[in-house]
Amino acid sequence: MELSEILDLRPEPAAGLLLALTRRCPLACAHCSTDSSMDSPDHPDRPRRSQLLRFVRSFTPKQRPDVVLLTGGEPLLLPDLAHALTRAAQGAGSQVALLSGLFFARDGGRIPPPILRTITALDHFSASLDAPHEREVPRAAVFRVLARVLDAGVPVSLHLTGTGPDDPYLADATAAVLHEFGERVPMLVNEVRAVGRSTTGRTATGPGGPCAMAAWPTVAPDGTVLACCSQRTVDRRPVPPHLRLGHIAEDDWPTVRRRTLDSPRLRLIRVLGPDHLRARTGGGPAEGGYCAGCRALPAQPGPDDDAAAGAAGRLLDQLSAARLRAQGPIALLRRHGCAPYAHLAQPGAPA
Ligand code: SF4
Structure with missing residues (x-):
């Protein structure tokens, strides 16, 4: 599954599900939108892991999201759980993507076997790249991981974040990716903003019109299910009633799907x-x-x-x-991402 296929589904209500497995992350990137650290208590204990599995096992071939995006924090801190969730979702016909900060690659880009097993089970693998992140994981190590995953036959993408269209970091990093991989690594480029997460899960917010981000439910690390992925909303307790879809301890996917569609x-x-x-x-x-x-x-x-x-x-x-889907993924990213770089999400498409 390519990045453009995930983005194509983004406006479709309940076509996707964001699952934040943990708020913990071993990296200390200065701009982190999820305020993650290794001290966070929002890390699944055994009952929460069972709830996550039960929730995903409630998918059926007729009632399941087309795509599940595993996020965090750092979801690959839990490679066995991520693998089990991936296989459970795929069993019902969903495709599974995962977004990682590649903490494991800091020392030269090596992928530990349990993590490689999980990555190669995915339908899509995304890695984060930005200036603070590069101080934690060198760009060369990120490229080595991506090359290894591509060699294994798993489509990949990069989620880049900069301060805005004129950020020289974005110009440099996107040029380096194109030089290294050509069109084999699509890029989703976002701007650091005060609110929101991206079209697939990280940063960005709507510009004032309809909100496509209210289409996919998000499971927060504490198991609460919300109608959107805006980080400030995901973190807020109590959740505003119109944005709360339930909790994985009590609700299954068909219930969450129905609430998403019918509210x-x-x-x-x-x-x-x-x-x-x-x-x-x-x-x-x-x-x-x-x-x-x-x-x-x-x-x-x-x-x-x-x-x-x-x-x-x-x-x-x-x-x-x-109507939003007919406009295509690049138009979506022009509104919700860093507009001059939107075309990089779908290499080869008309700009
Ligand atoms: S809070 Fe969520 S649903 Fe509401 S406008 Fe922001 S992203 Fe959309």
């Missing part, structure tokens, strides 16, 4: 966006921006929710996703 408020966020909803309820722009405005939406359902609850609301939701 009138989530349909409205996906079709109109939170700014529009706030304006219709008499609220102005929220202090703190787009996602802050979404989190502050009134819990009480209003007339718009009533209108979005029926068959017309479902149809509008489907049409909105179809």
